Structure formats: structure tokens, C-alpha cells
Amino acid sequence: MTEVRRLLRLCHPMRWKIALGVLLSVIVILSNVALMAVSGWFITAMALAGLGKMTLEFFTPAAGIRGLALLRSGARYLERLVSHDATLAVLARLRPWFYKKLVPLAPARLQGLRHGDLLARIRSDIDALDTFHLRILGPGLAALISSVIIVAAFALVSPGVAVMTALGLLLAGVAVPLLVRRATLGAGSALSSARAELQSGTGDLTRGFEELRVLNATGAQIDRLRALSLRLIAAQRRPAWAAAAGTALTNGVGQAMTLGAALILLPGAAAGEVSGPIFAMLVLGAMASVEAVSSLPGAFAAWDATLASARRIFALTDQTPAVSEPAMPETPRGNAVRFEDVHFAYDGGSPVLDGFDLTLQEGRCLALTGPTGAGKSTVLALLQRFHDPDRGFVSLGGTDLRRIADATLRQRIAVVEQQVQLFNATIAENLRLARPDADEDRLWQVLEQAQLAAEIRAMPEGLKTRLGELGTRLSGGQARRLGIARALLVDAPVLLLDEPTEGLDSATEAQVIAALATLIRGRTVLLVTHRPQALALADRQVVIGGARA
Ligand SMILES: Nc1ncnc2c1ncn2[C@@H]1O[C@H](COP(=O)(O)OP(=O)(O)O)[C@@H](O)[C@H]1O
Ligand SMILES: [Mg+2]
The missing domain is CATH 3.40.50.300 (P-loop containing nucleotide triphosphate hydrolases)
Structure with a gap:
């Protein structure tokens, strides 16, 4: 967990940009849920008005729906803009930070690392760090804040639906992603090792083609590549299954929430305590609220890789330099x-x-x-x-x-x-x-x-x-x-x-x-x-x- 704290500290100077991105994400999510809810209410009310069962002033809700649709698109656009601006800002900070940490370590403490290792850390690990706020911190906060607001808003109208929605969001946002993560544990390394071996095997075949021909070993090398391909496919199968099952489960939870809201409201509707438009509003609202947690599976998926990258980066930057600067430097007299x-x-x-x-x-x-x-x-x-x-x-x-x-x-x-x-x-x-x-x-x-x-x-x-x-x-x-x-x-x-x-x-x-x-x-x-x-x-x-x- 110390890695998380240190990552947060690295993001600190960008906190206002990140906060603005989160705020815009929350607006996107909430306007989407509100759009569905108001639409449900409006369509039902219009139908009832058409049947002559109620009178309806429809200009205000119609304008509201249009407004929400515009708000959703506008906020989405701004959110992309702000988040990517924040990403670039993080990037512009992380790389120099890393290089500055490396300078006193060179060359004594870096000699143990092969050039390739150092390059890999600079490339992929630093990149993984800069997705910390884009894929984990921002979406996580936005999901949390909008879930709380949605549940609170539902509670004003129907405590039962609010509790059910809270449970559904926990299920779709936390339980399902955790399950997917468990199912794919270790699959990432199997996948990358299979991919690397296939790549180097292919390289051997093309570079060593003449030798292989002379040794009459081309067939054996091709058989090896075939076996490696099958291994790669096998390694891809599990994460693909898990991801598909995760999507299906999340959708399933969304459907169950729709059904759950209807079942909870049905007795009240039958007794005339819940009006038709309110009924439609809550049922559609519950259905749309799954969107609040839809980015969390991605956040959970990025979690392990990001922490592993952070650990590798910090392991390097935490090394003490082989030599230290003098507290009271002296100027040498002469050059002997x-x-x-x-x-x-x-x-x-x-x-x-x-x-x-x-x-x-x-x-x-x-x-x-x-x-x-x-x-x-x-x-x-x-x-x-x-x-x-x-x-x-x-x-x-x-x-x-x-x-x-x-x-x-x-x-x-x-x-x-x-x-x-x-x-x-x-x-x-x-x-x-x-x-x-x-x-x-x-x-x-x-x-x-x-x-x-x-x-x-x-x-x-x-x-x-x-x-x-x-x-x-x-x-x-x-x-x-x-x-x-x-x-x-x-x-x-x-x-x-x-x-x-x-x-x-x-x-x-x-x-x-x-x-x-x-x-x-x-x-x-x-x-x-x-x-x-x-x-x-x-x-x-x-x-x-x-x-x-
Ligand atoms: N960075 C290093 N880490 C560990 N051992 C080293 C390192 N650099 C050199 N050595 C070892 O120290 C010894 C002296 O190396 P070096 O000073 O490069 O010799 P020369 O320049 O006379 O050929 C060698 O045994 C070499 O293997
Ligand atoms: Mg030498």
C-alpha cells in the first residue's frame, strides 16, 4: 500500500486537473442516469395524459431531456480533454523525476542492470505509472462519488430501491471485477512469456534459415513454432473468457437491478401509492445506474500491473547513491x-x-x-x-x-x-x-x-x-x-x-x-x-x- 501512497504523492501537483476530470465524469454519469429516469417518467406521463388520466405540462420535461442530453455530450467532451491534459502533465513530470533520480545512481548502481532492463523500466513501467490516475484513481473516485449521489437520490423517493441499487452497484463494481481478476491471476505473465517465446522462435527461424536448412532441421523448428502458437492461443483463452464472462455478469446485474426495482415498487404501484410515471422513472434509473461502475473492471485490471511497475520503479529510485556529496565542499588546489x-x-x-x-x-x-x-x-x-x-x-x-x-x-x-x-x-x-x-x-x-x-x-x-x-x-x-x-x-x-x-x-x-x-x-x-x-x-x-x- 505504500506504493499507492507514493503514487498519490506523485500525482499531487496535478490534483486540481484530476479533480476537474473526476467532477466532469460524475456529471456525465449523473446526466445519463437522470436522462433515463426523466425519459421514463415523461413517456409514461405522456401516455397517461393521452389516455386522459392526467394533465401534463410537457414543455419543461422535454426541455430537461434535451438539456440533459446536451450536458452529457458536452461534459464527456470536456472530461476527455481534461483527463488527457492531466495525463500529459503527469507524463511531463514523471519522466524528468525518474531521470533526476537516476543521475546520482549512475554509473555505480546501474551497472548491475542490463541496458534492456533499464530501457524496459523507462518505457513500460513509467507508462504504467502515468495510467494510474487515468485508469484507476480518476474512474475509481468518479464511480464512488456518483454511486453515492445516485443511491442518495433514489433514497429520497424509495428507500427500498436505494438499498437494492447500492447492493447492485457493489456487486457489479466490486464483486464482479474481483472475480474476473481472480480468474485471470497469472494469465498475464503466461501470456507475455508465450508471446516472447513465439517472437524469438520466429526470429531464430528467419535469421538462422541457412543453418537450419543445412542441418535439415527446418521441419523441427516449424513444429516448435506450431507448439508455441498453440500455447499462446491457450494462454489467450482464459483471460478472454474471463473478460467476456465479466461483461455478461455486469449486464446481468444491470438487468437484475431493473427487475428488482420493478418488484420492489410493484406492491406500492398496485396500492396506488406509487404513480406510473414515478414507477417508470425509478426502474429506468436503476437500469442506467450500472454505468456509474462500468469503468471499475478496467481499473481493477490495471491495478496489479500498475503496482508491479510502481514497485520496480521505486526499487530503482530508492537505491542510495554509491557516493554522497560533501556537506562542506573544498576547492582543490592544483591538479596533481x-x-x-x-x-x-x-x-x-x-x-x-x-x-x-x-x-x-x-x-x-x-x-x-x-x-x-x-x-x-x-x-x-x-x-x-x-x-x-x-x-x-x-x-x-x-x-x-x-x-x-x-x-x-x-x-x-x-x-x-x-x-x-x-x-x-x-x-x-x-x-x-x-x-x-x-x-x-x-x-x-x-x-x-x-x-x-x-x-x-x-x-x-x-x-x-x-x-x-x-x-x-x-x-x-x-x-x-x-x-x-x-x-x-x-x-x-x-x-x-x-x-x-x-x-x-x-x-x-x-x-x-x-x-x-x-x-x-x-x-x-x-x-x-x-x-x-x-x-x-x-x-x-x-x-x-x-x-x-
Ligand atoms: N562494474 C563492475 N562490477 C563488478 N566487477 C567489475 C566491474 N567493472 C570491472 N569489474 C571487475 O574488476 C576487475 C578489473 O576490471 P577493469 O578495471 O575493467 O580492468 P581493466 O580496465 O584493467 O581491464 C575485473 O575483474 C572486472 O571483471
Ligand atoms: Mg579497461
């Missing part, structure tokens, strides 16, 4: 880097660094080499304070990193990763990630220094060339040089390079090295590499490895 007796292990793993020492003087370039898995990237991660050491300390300009504000550290340190992360955006946008206010001249300047300007000038769209999924793919060497240009824009005094020329052919490597030579000039540099050409950039070399016992 020191590791002193640093011990470090990833959560629950064996030690990666075990009494590691390193001194890098300001303005020097130090090469860090050692076998794969020796902990070179870990040293860079500790210097960026993605993690804190278990023992010992890492300092910049003589100040322990734990006493430096995160923002200060980011200004001081630029990184060129082994795998330069390019985003699906233009070259200019990819560069401005490092410095949003850089003007075009500045961009060309760093591209020039990174030895990439000529190639980009040759592209028809220049700086506006799109990269990534939708656009141009850069070659390995171009991507590295773009990473270097980005680091130049950061213009930080300390530079971390993680295998910047790994996997490049020697001609491309020479270009990247030339770009690096510009980049490292006057900076304090920690360079992880094995390549002789890159090693030549360094003043000193430290070999790491065998640190593990």
Missing part, C-alpha cells in the same frame, strides 16, 4: 592526482585494487598499462568518483575526492572513453553535450584541433549531419576524434584516456594520436594504453597488475 594505499572491490567481489599507490604531478602525462582485468578502468572510475575506495584515499590537488563537490570534479576532469558514446542527434548537438553554450566558431576550432574539421566540412550537412541510428555512421577513428573534440570543449585541466586508440589500424591511429597530442598539451593526463604509438605520448609509465593476491 594521488592514489594512496587504495583498496577497492566491487560489491561483494574479490579485491580489484589492493594497496594501490600512484602519484601524477600536475601537467604530466602518465601511462597506465597492465593485463586485461588488472583494474586500469577501475582506477579511472575511482578518479571520477563513481565509487569510493574501501580503504585509503584518492586526491586531486591534495584534496580528498570525498570533500570535492561533484560539479567541481566534473569541471576538472574530462574523459575520452574507449567506446565514444554518440547520440542520435547532429554532430553539433553531440559536441555541445560538453558545453551547451559553445558557438559554431568554437565547435570548428575544437574539430580543427581534433583533426576532424576537414572530414566534417566535406559532409553535405556539415555540423548538422545526424549521427547514430537515423543518420551517418562515423568510422571508428572519426568517432574517437569526435570524443577528443568533445573533451577539448570541456576544457578540463585533468584528462582521462581509456585505451583511446585500441582497435584502430595504424594509419587511423596516427590521426588520433595527432589529435591527442593537441589535447594533452598543458594538461594532467592519465592514459591507459598498450599501444606503443600512444605510449610515446607519456612522460612515465606505470604497470598495474598482480595486485590481486
Whole structure:
């Protein structure tokens, strides 16, 4: 239930929009019930007047019916408008909220999650959260409020019909949806797993077609797919049945309420205490009142999935960051880097660094080499304070990193990763990630220094060339040089390079090295590499490895 409270808190800033949506829903429901009731009354009264049994002023009720019909449509239209506006408002709030929660967790606390998991949470779980008010909170409140008003209104005319209506609404709005939910418990996961397996099986068949042919196994794979299809159909059957049975039961309850109202009123009508028009009004009103709870089955159906999504999202956002901001940040004096007796292990793993020492003087370039898995990237991660050491300390300009504000550290340190992360955006946008206010001249300047300007000038769209999924793919060497240009824009005094020329052919490597030579000039540099050409950039070399016992 804590999830519900937290979801409500997230909806809090939108409470007036949501309340307005609920109010409009209530108007829709009530005008519909009133329309039926007044129509019943009017038709009967007209019939009786036609028989000469009563006189009738029919202008007022006729106008009322027209008014109610208009009110119903108008309120429905406005309700859609307001609810969807509220949904967009919730969405506009939830996503940034989630990303802001993720920032301090990255990268240390997110490494355990595969990219796919994170993507799935961002997509489907956040979407599930934003339907909380649209499918659960709003309809639930509207159903509750209008049910109470309907029952109260009926009670003014006939307490018996009011009690019967209350019971009927509970049955149709709560008991039937709960029954449907019970019948479909677990069906959702069976369905999605069957669907996923069928999808991947189909993918295997098309991608591996040649192999399957060679192995003469096409028939077996098709038989497998047939079996999976049957499983999917079987998994779809139960929820389909349950949903259909639920609809039938709800309709049945509506009919029973109509009949119930008639039976309750019949003795009074026979005795002349209940007039014909009142009789018709209550019977039709009872019939229409089922509409008050008609959205509840959907709300119950969305309930489990929404809570499960909320639990997954909160589980992620509740994690404490691996490092915390200092209460009284200090400004480092200078840019010398020191590791002193640093011990470090990833959560629950064996030690990666075990009494590691390193001194890098300001303005020097130090090469860090050692076998794969020796902990070179870990040293860079500790210097960026993605993690804190278990023992010992890492300092910049003589100040322990734990006493430096995160923002200060980011200004001081630029990184060129082994795998330069390019985003699906233009070259200019990819560069401005490092410095949003850089003007075009500045961009060309760093591209020039990174030895990439000529190639980009040759592209028809220049700086506006799109990269990534939708656009141009850069070659390995171009991507590295773009990473270097980005680091130049950061213009930080300390530079971390993680295998910047790994996997490049020697001609491309020479270009990247030339770009690096510009980049490292006057900076304090920690360079992880094995390549002789890159090693030549360094003043000193430290070999790491065998640190593990
Ligand atoms: N995020 C992580 N979580 C757990 N273990 C890790 C993580 N990153 C690296 N390791 C482990 O720490 C050791 C050192 O890794 P790393 O610093 O990447 O080495 P190098 O860069 O020298 O190849 C390896 O055994 C690696 O498996
Ligand atoms: Mg590495």
C-alpha cells in the first residue's frame, strides 16, 4: 500500500486537473442516469395524459431531456480533454523525476542492470505509472462519488430501491471485477512469456534459415513454432473468457437491478401509492445506474500491473547513491592526482585494487598499462568518483575526492572513453553535450584541433549531419576524434584516456594520436594504453597488475 501512497504523492501537483476530470465524469454519469429516469417518467406521463388520466405540462420535461442530453455530450467532451491534459502533465513530470533520480545512481548502481532492463523500466513501467490516475484513481473516485449521489437520490423517493441499487452497484463494481481478476491471476505473465517465446522462435527461424536448412532441421523448428502458437492461443483463452464472462455478469446485474426495482415498487404501484410515471422513472434509473461502475473492471485490471511497475520503479529510485556529496565542499588546489594505499572491490567481489599507490604531478602525462582485468578502468572510475575506495584515499590537488563537490570534479576532469558514446542527434548537438553554450566558431576550432574539421566540412550537412541510428555512421577513428573534440570543449585541466586508440589500424591511429597530442598539451593526463604509438605520448609509465593476491 505504500506504493499507492507514493503514487498519490506523485500525482499531487496535478490534483486540481484530476479533480476537474473526476467532477466532469460524475456529471456525465449523473446526466445519463437522470436522462433515463426523466425519459421514463415523461413517456409514461405522456401516455397517461393521452389516455386522459392526467394533465401534463410537457414543455419543461422535454426541455430537461434535451438539456440533459446536451450536458452529457458536452461534459464527456470536456472530461476527455481534461483527463488527457492531466495525463500529459503527469507524463511531463514523471519522466524528468525518474531521470533526476537516476543521475546520482549512475554509473555505480546501474551497472548491475542490463541496458534492456533499464530501457524496459523507462518505457513500460513509467507508462504504467502515468495510467494510474487515468485508469484507476480518476474512474475509481468518479464511480464512488456518483454511486453515492445516485443511491442518495433514489433514497429520497424509495428507500427500498436505494438499498437494492447500492447492493447492485457493489456487486457489479466490486464483486464482479474481483472475480474476473481472480480468474485471470497469472494469465498475464503466461501470456507475455508465450508471446516472447513465439517472437524469438520466429526470429531464430528467419535469421538462422541457412543453418537450419543445412542441418535439415527446418521441419523441427516449424513444429516448435506450431507448439508455441498453440500455447499462446491457450494462454489467450482464459483471460478472454474471463473478460467476456465479466461483461455478461455486469449486464446481468444491470438487468437484475431493473427487475428488482420493478418488484420492489410493484406492491406500492398496485396500492396506488406509487404513480406510473414515478414507477417508470425509478426502474429506468436503476437500469442506467450500472454505468456509474462500468469503468471499475478496467481499473481493477490495471491495478496489479500498475503496482508491479510502481514497485520496480521505486526499487530503482530508492537505491542510495554509491557516493554522497560533501556537506562542506573544498576547492582543490592544483591538479596533481594521488592514489594512496587504495583498496577497492566491487560489491561483494574479490579485491580489484589492493594497496594501490600512484602519484601524477600536475601537467604530466602518465601511462597506465597492465593485463586485461588488472583494474586500469577501475582506477579511472575511482578518479571520477563513481565509487569510493574501501580503504585509503584518492586526491586531486591534495584534496580528498570525498570533500570535492561533484560539479567541481566534473569541471576538472574530462574523459575520452574507449567506446565514444554518440547520440542520435547532429554532430553539433553531440559536441555541445560538453558545453551547451559553445558557438559554431568554437565547435570548428575544437574539430580543427581534433583533426576532424576537414572530414566534417566535406559532409553535405556539415555540423548538422545526424549521427547514430537515423543518420551517418562515423568510422571508428572519426568517432574517437569526435570524443577528443568533445573533451577539448570541456576544457578540463585533468584528462582521462581509456585505451583511446585500441582497435584502430595504424594509419587511423596516427590521426588520433595527432589529435591527442593537441589535447594533452598543458594538461594532467592519465592514459591507459598498450599501444606503443600512444605510449610515446607519456612522460612515465606505470604497470598495474598482480595486485590481486
Ligand atoms: N562494474 C563492475 N562490477 C563488478 N566487477 C567489475 C566491474 N567493472 C570491472 N569489474 C571487475 O574488476 C576487475 C578489473 O576490471 P577493469 O578495471 O575493467 O580492468 P581493466 O580496465 O584493467 O581491464 C575485473 O575483474 C572486472 O571483471
Ligand atoms: Mg579497461
